[in-house]
Amino acid sequence: MSMIAAFYGGKSILITGATGFMGKVLMEKLFRTSPDLKVVYILVRTKAGQTTQQRVFQILNSKLFEKVKEVCPNVHEKIRAIYADLNQNDFAISKEDMQELLSCTNIIFHCAATVRFDDPLRHAVQLNVTATQQLLLMASQMPKLEAFIHISTAFSNCNLKHIDEVIYPCPVEPKKIIDSMEWLDDAIIDEITPKLIGDRPNTYTYTKALGEMVVQQESGNLNIAIIRPSIVGATWQEPFPGWVDNLNGPSGLIIAAGKGFLRSIRATPMAVADLIPVDTVVNLTLAVGWYTAVHRPKSTLIYHCTSGNFNPCNWGKMGFQVLATFEKVPFEKAFRRPNADFTSNIITSQYWNAVSHRAPAIIYDFYLRLTGRKPRMTKLMNRLLRTVSMLEYFVNRSWEWSTYNTEMLMSELSPEDQRVFNFDVRQLNWLEYIENYVLGVKKYLLKEDMAGIPEAKQHLRRLRNIHYLFNTALFLIAWRLLIARSQMARNVWFFIVSFCYKFLSYFRASSTLKV
Numbered sequence: 001m002s003m004i005a006a007f008y009g010g011k012s013i014l015i016t017g018a019t020g021f022m023g024k025v026l027m028e029k030l031f032r033t034s035p036d037l038k039v040v041y042i043l044v045r046t047k048a049g050q051t052t053q054q055r056v057f058q059i060l061n062s063k064l065f066e067k068v069k070e071v072c073p074n075v076h077e078k079i080r081a082i083y084a085d086l087n088q089n090d091f092a093i094s095k096e097d098m099q100e101l102l103s104c105t106n107i108i109f110h111c112a113a114t115v116r117f118d119d120p121l122r123h124a125v126q127l128n129v130t131a132t133q134q135l136l137l138m139a140s141q142m143p144k145l146e147a148f149i150h151i152s153t154a155f156s157n158c159n160l161k162h163i164d165e166v167i168y169p170c171p172v173e174p175k176k177i178i179d180s181m182e183w184l185d186d187a188i189i190d191e192i193t194p195k196l197i198g199d200r201p202n203t204y205t206y207t208k209a210l211g212e213m214v215v216q217q218e219s220g221n222l223n224i225a226i227i228r229p230s231i232v233g234a235t236w237q238e239p240f241p242g243w244v245d246n247l248n249g250p251s252g253l254i255i256a257a258g259k260g261f262l263r264s265i266r267a268t269p270m271a272v273a274d275l276i277p278v279d280t281v282v283n284l285t286l287a288v289g290w291y292t293a294v295h296r297p298k299s300t301l302i303y304h305c306t307s308g309n310f311n312p313c314n315w316g317k318m319g320f321q322v323l324a325t326f327e328k329v330p331f332e333k334a335f336r337r338p339n340a341d342f343t344s345n346i347i348t349s350q351y352w353n354a355v356s357h358r359a360p361a362i363i364y365d366f367y368l369r370l371t372g373r374k375p376r377m378t379k380l381m382n383r384l385l386r387t388v389s390m391l392e393y394f395v396n397r398s399w400e401w402s403t404y405n406t407e408m409l410m411s412e413l414s415p416e417d418q419r420v421f422n423f424d425v426r427q428l429n430w431l432e433y434i435e436n437y438v439l440g441v442k443k444y445l446l447k448e449d450m451a452g453i454p455e456a457k458q459h460l461r462r463l464r465n466i467h468y469l470f471n472t473a474l475f476l477i478a479w480r481l482l483i484a485r486s487q488m489a490r491n492v493w494f495f496i497v498s499f500c501y502k503f504l505s506y507f508r509a510s511s512t513l514k515v
């Protein structure tokens with residue numbers, strides 16, 4: 001029997017960010033391994049015209065929860081969706097709901113965050129710092145609370161090369177930042193943002209670092225742990241391989257590359273691609289919840305959930321395997337044939353951007369205009385290149401994260417728990433994982449049917465022929481222009497033509513002789 005699964009039995013668990021990528025997988029695993037848990041409270045806001053209940057209904061009816069419904073048929077009764085907006089005071093939770101949360105909660109998993117890199121500082125602080133502070137305040141009023149698990153990111157200190165399992169202070173205290181957001185206007189905040197984030201690349205990593213400081217400062221008597229995952233990718237094994245439901249991290253780029261929009265990227269092929277499957281993060285998170293509550297470590301432990309030091313894979317190998325998978329299972333209706341040029345040189349990258357991205361977009365828009373349609377490719381391409389430029393920071397550097405606490409925890413688990421809550425990425429076969437990831441993107445994000453693969457392959461063959469035809473035409477036009485202008489080109493042309501003529505005459509004469 002798994003000790004971790006048994007631990008969650010009968011517990012009341014509060015999850016923030018349960019409607020997000022990681023939150024859904026966390027809930028799924030909890031219900032599948034501990035169907036006898038008492039209740040899972042989830043803080044949910046209304047979104048895109050859906051009520052909180054409709055959102056829960058949609059999650060429970062997704063493919064991700066198919067197995068759960070077999071193991072825990074009354075799962076819908078065990079989820080208590082509480083309306084909450086983490087941007088509001090007291091999260092806009094009703095008095096009755098708040099009372100219930102405060103008196104019943106045993107464990108908190110705080111996953112909610114804004115993961116957008118370009119969020120204005122005010123918004124990122126509100127969600128990643130102030131909301132964390134408020135949740136800690138709530139936690140301090142929960143008499144039955146056994147553990148508070150905060151999900152941060154391995155990149156909260158990406159300005160450092162080697163990162164230990166400690167909290168690194170930011171120059172300005174989080175409390176001062178929170179206070180200043182109340183009275184500074186947006187224009188001034190925008191102006192001081194670059195100075196505040198310093199050598200971090202964006203407001204996301206900066207506010208996640210501030211969030212950790214808040215956790216440390218407001219921990220009081222709480223039993224707290226922090227988990228720092230690296231780049232979270234599709235599921236490795238559970239509940240099935242390749243599940244993914246958003247465009248963050250590499251997923252969006254896999255689509256852009258598979259559809260032939262993105263054919264080159266400024267990336268260092270040898271840099272470590274520190275990807276970590278979402279089910280691995282969730283297994284570690286649940287194990288940490290158990291360990292923190294049962295063993296009550298004296299200080300706040302930080303767990304790095306990374307792959308680089310256990311089982312490194314680099315961007316070059318990843319890109320190669322992604323392309324190899326596109327050969328077997330191409331995406332439908334590609335714009336161009338998928339290709340990948342990784343270059344770490346800024347000038348070469350600008351060149352490829354012009355030749356491989358902007359020029360085809362302009363030509364396609366010209367074709368759309370000619371055929372009476374609205375041009376859209378240049379706009380789409382600009383957006384894509386903006387996204388890529390934001391991710392470039394992470395694909396041109398390598399980091400080292402120490403993992404003593406994660407390894408310690410692994411050694412504390414029983415063999416059964418090591419199996420059920422496996423977070424040992426040494427067992428991960430990257431080639432298999434990446435192939436399943438690409439398949440998952442095709443199935444669960446693009447919702448493409450496998451039956452369409454022959455047609456997709458046929459489409460790629462057509463694109464290849466168009467590509468050859470286009471290049472030949474381009475070459476002939478360029479050559480024609482050149483010989484019209486340059487004597488040397490004319491001489492070369494004359495030499496080639498006369499050589500071909502002589503060769504053909506010789507060939508004809510020798511074949512006549514044989515007859």
Ligand SMILES: CCCCCCCCCCCCCCCCCCCCCCCC(=O)SCCNC(=O)CCNC(=O)[C@H](O)C(C)(C)COP(=O)(O)OP(=O)(O)OC[C@H]1O[C@@H](n2cnc3c(N)ncnc32)[C@H](O)[C@@H]1OP(=O)(O)O
Pocket residue numbers: 115116117118153154155230231232247248249250251252253254256257262263264265267315318319322323339340341342383386387390391394395
């Ligand atoms: C030769 C090329 C490739 C070769 C083939 C192989 C490819 C695979 C190999 C790997 C290559 C390199 C992969 C690099 C991945 C590196 C990721 C590193 C990230 C690590 C950071 C730390 C991890 C974390 O802690 S947090 C999680 C990460 N967070 C994110 O990823 C969020 C990023 N997204 C944003 O910040 C925003 O969405 C932004 C700024 C990118 C765009 O904002 P904007 O307001 O302009 O638009 P949106 O409304 O958000 O979206 C517009 C449009 O774009 C789509 N989209 C959104 N995000 C992405 C994305 N990541 N990639 C692609 N497309 C994206 C979105 O759906 C919208 O589409 P519509 O059609 O308009 O709806």
Ligand SMILES: NC(=O)C1=CN([C@@H]2O[C@H](COP(=O)(O)OP(=O)(O)OC[C@H]3O[C@@H](n4cnc5c(N)ncnc54)[C@H](OP(=O)(O)O)[C@@H]3O)[C@@H](O)[C@H]2O)C=CC1
Pocket residue numbers: 016017018019020021022023043044045046047084085086087110111112113114115127151152153154208228229230231232233246248249
């Ligand atoms: N994905 C990754 O690569 C990595 C993620 N992390 C961390 O993991 C955690 C989970 O990330 P992930 O699941 O990928 O992120 P998602 O963006 O998928 O999910 C974010 C969650 O936060 C919720 N949320 C955001 N704003 C509010 C709000 N105002 N009120 C209530 N809920 C809100 C979202 O709710 P809604 O559905 O309503 O928008 C959603 O449930 C985050 O803390 C992130 O920093 C760390 C490393 C890498």
